[in-house]
Each structure stands twice: as C-alpha cells, then as structure tokens.
Amino acid sequence: MRWSETFIPTLRNDPADAEAASHKLMVRAGLIRQLGSGIYSYLPIGWRVARKAEAIVREEMDAIGAQEFYLPALHPAEVWKESGRWDAIGGEMFRLKDRKDAEMCLGMTCEEIFTFLARDGLNSYKQLPQIWYQIQCKFRDEPRPKSGVLRGRQFTMKDSYSFDKDWAGLDASFDKHAVAYKKIFDRCGIDSIPVEASSGAMGGSESVEFMARSTAGEDWIARCSGCDYSANVERAVSAVEPIVDEPDDAAVEKFPTPGIRTIAALVTFEGGAAADRQIKTLVFMKRTEEGESPVLLLIQGDDELNEVGAIDAVGAGLRPAHEEEIVKALGAKPGSLGAVGVKDIPIYADKRLKGRVGMTTGANHDDHHVRHVSIERDIAVTEWADLRLVRDGEPCTKCGKALELQKAIEIGHIFKLGLRYSESMKASVIDENGKLQPVVMGSYGIGIDRIVAAAIEAHHDDKGIRWPLSLAPYKVVVAPIKLNDDAQREASEKLYGELKALGIEVIYDDRNERPGAKFKDHELVGIPFRVVTGRGLADGQVELYDRYADEKKDVPLAEVVDLLKERLKL
C-alpha cells in the first residue's frame, strides 16, 4: 500500500472529548471516528486491526472444535419472551416495531437464537457436545457509553455457546474456552487475568471474567499477592480481622442524637461510637410478583455495601429504597435507621456482624440511636451473607496474604448457564435411556473492540501506539527521506516491492512530506518497523527503526530484508 493513496487521517492534537489513552490514540491515529454517543466508525487502519483480532479469535475457536455461524442482529420479540428476558431486561435493550407493529429488538447477545436453533436441530445425546459461535454486531443501549470503543452501544462480540448432555460435559466445554481465551489474549499481547465473577442477569451458576489491567477499566478486581485467588470485587471476599468487642450484656438503650445523620457524625458525637462499632442499616426494595417490598441490609459502620453480594443473597430485582418508602417501612428518615425489634421485614446481615455485642445503630426514630445492641439477641436476622466490599490489603481467605485491588477492563466473560435457557425454551435431547433431557449450556463472550482498546492501553508510549506484531495494521513502513531524490525513491520502491512479494504487510510512505512529519505518523500509528532510505544510501546503508525498542541503526541495504524477516519471525 502506498501511504499517499490511503485514508489515514492522523491528528496532531488529542480529541477534546477523550480521556482514556486508547480512545485518544484510536482517534488520533485514524483508527476510528465517532458518529454518536457510543457509536464509532472504524476507518481502514482501525478495521485492519479489528480484523486481525477477529482472525486470532476465529483460529482459536476453530482449534477447540467450535463451528462458526452468522446470526441476525434483528430479533423478533417472541423468542426473548420465551426465555423471559424480554421482561427481565430493562432499558439497555434496543426495542423497535416493524411496519406491522410487531415487537422486535436488536440483539444484545444470542442465547435465545442459538437455543432456538439447538432445540430444532439437536435431538439426540449422540449429537453432543456442540460448540457454536459467531463474530457479530451487538447492540446495547448503555446508560453511559464511555472511553471510545471500550463501552459502546454498538460493538462486535465473539459469542459462543456450548451444548452438552450433562454437567461434566459443560465443565469440559467451559474449560476448553478458558484455555482458548488465554491463548487468544496472549496472542494479542494482552496479559489476561481470569477472575471469579458474578453472572448477573445472564443467569447460571458460575462465571469467570478475563480482565486486562488498565486505569481505563471500569471494574475493580481483588488479586492475592500470595496465591492465585482473584475475583471481581463484586464477588471478592477476604479474611478480614474480626473486631473484638468488649463484653456487653446491658439492655438496649435509646438516646437522643440531634442532627446526627451519618456514621461519621456519630463517631465524634458525645456518647456515640466508633465506626466499626456501629451497624449501618440500608433499605432496599425487592421486586416480586406481587409488587415491591422492603428488605434491610446490615453492614458494619465503616464497610461499603457490595450490591452484587446483596443480589446474590436476596435475589434479583433489588434497588435502593426512596425516602418515602423508608419512612413507610421503618418510621424514620435515613440517618436514624436500625433493625432492632424490626419484624415483618427480611433482614440480611453481613457475616462480619455475627456475634457482635455493644453495637450502636439507629432507633427508627428521627434523631435517636440505640446502644448496647447485641446483634443476635436484639435483631431478627433472616440470613447472614457476604454483603461488604473487600478493601485493599485485607488478607486472602485462601492463604492469608494481602489482597490487592486493581482496576481492569473486562475483555472476556464465560458462563456456565446450565439449564437456564434449555428449560425455558425447551431445548432437549433424548439420552441413552430414551428419556428427554434438557441440554446443559454455557455461553462465552469476547469483545473484539475491547481487545483492540486493551492492547493499546497495554502498549503505547508518548509517541503513540506500539502494536504487538499480531495486531499491527502494517508490519513495516518504508520511507525515503527525500522523495525527489531518485536513488532514495528507487531504493524505497524496490524494497517495498520485495517485502510485498514476500507477503509482508508493508506500507510505502511516498508522501512528499518532510521526514519528521512522516516519522511522527509512523510512530503514532504504531508500525513496528521502519526502513528509511537516506543519506547512508551512498554507502549501501539504510536505517532500520524498531518501534518497540525505539531504536534506529544503520544496516546494509542488502541485508535489511533478511533482518526484517528475522524480526518478524518469518
């Protein structure tokens, strides 16, 4: 390719509306342009990179015996109603109607459609296992698109689905994916961290997220410094030191606390209590078939609520209560809430509170608190659960070493779905005994756009992108210093032709620009190697620049092709 004939619109400045390094660089290097919030066009260079990522994903999926499909992104509502997700999913599904007023949606994932195909086509256990996948456009009306393609409303995902006759089969399919995913990310130059995750609205029993550390990430993960424990903070637990309370068997005592509304304020209040001796009472509403009803969540005063932990304990359909609902449930406003003596409302308490005595909490009477609370004596706890977020430095439950909290990008997620879809949509096969059994399913996703962005997050410097060889849009750029110097131009063109003939992805920078301007572009776009024909040509020398080492050296023209082959591992 000749640079002068390509569309590579590089920018000198960062776009004003970008924060993440990958977002800035993707725009500056001419990979993408924004069309709307969370909607991006891939330009030729960006698309070349995305296709390379796709190709790697495809190779590794094929390597575990997966078969590629291509499904529609436009779905009739019926199939989503069958699985129950038409109603379960909220505003993030793009919904529309066709001209006959029939309800449709744009697919955010394809469990329903693949299950629809499976129930039609899979009839016998002899046909299992199957792994089906596609690389396709997905749509999610994200409440808050962010960071360029890292969280878009239209994006490309590889999604695969496994169909097994039993749970052992699912485990095998799941493990195959875990291995394939690791390989994919390795090949893309991304250090992936598998972490325990929550399966959220996907349903299912177990899930693992693949994370790439990055400050641009939106997730926090907890990693043990001593063993292999790692989990999304939504799922993480720690062996945090229990607080040892002074023995206290005094009766509960109510006392006035005028104007005291927060844990912190009660700490400094005369007659108050340290934060770790307080019980924080949070009111949430749980949606059930009859409507919404309140539940109480109790955590130690200085802990933060882990909402996913709460959902795991209480169930889906949980949301913070509004003030009116709180007053209705407990008779007091936030700031004076407690669970002492509360009946008829389910109470979920963090395990860290078990056995605690001499605690202080709200009295359910505005501007009053109670002290000398012994949790198990005074509060009718329905269930003990992990409701607190772990904090940096807390000990690992497995080995006791410190957990580290790190920010990360979710680049893949694998789920054991079990029977969630096969039962609701009736995808069954006849087993060895002639009995109908629902197939055991898994689903597995990789964000292609996120691979590209995460690779940039991991591989860039102040000059621009440093693509791993596997993703580089071109591997080599050949550039003469002076385009109108016949010797330089001819040497460059000849080299360009030779490299192209060898099947090396090479771009010839034949723009009539000054060398500095061209070099800046090469480095911004991140082309791994550059050969410059310049003043050394008279001595048979060209300059070879290595983007990774950020080093240039003169090498004999006659040897440069072999040197490049070696560097490119050909």
Place this chain on the structure above:
RNA sequence: CGGGGCGUAGCGCAGUCUGGUUAGCGCACUUGACUGGGGGUCAAGGGGUCGAAGGUUCGAAUCCUUUCGCCCCGACCA
C-alpha cells in the same frame, strides 16, 4: 435518571460575563518558490447558516425561552 461541563472551519481553541466594522488564532488544506534526518520558511488562497428553533433589540456568536447533541462524575449495567 441526578450533578457538572461543553457545542464557533477537518482538529485544538479565543471571542459570550459587559450586544455594535466584513467572526478571529494555531494546526491541517490549496497554489508557487525555497527546502529536505524529527511535525520547515516565505508568499498568495479556499473553507463558517457561531448546534437548532423561537423571541428581545436599530443591531445577537454574545441577552431570554425552548430544544437537540457530546463529554465527565454518580446511579445503572448480559
């Protein structure tokens, strides 16, 4: 959905508070010349319904109303 910020040329911005020549600057772009090893110099150019609609005014990028869009924080999130 709550809070904050921003929409002026392809990109980055000034001008808006305090209304008043023909709306400006840098980069990019076009033509020519000189240049040529790290975003050159000189000269001459092209490009704008100042996000949109309505209003106030002799006069609106600037004031008022409405509206659309984008970004950030939070809420939310297979």
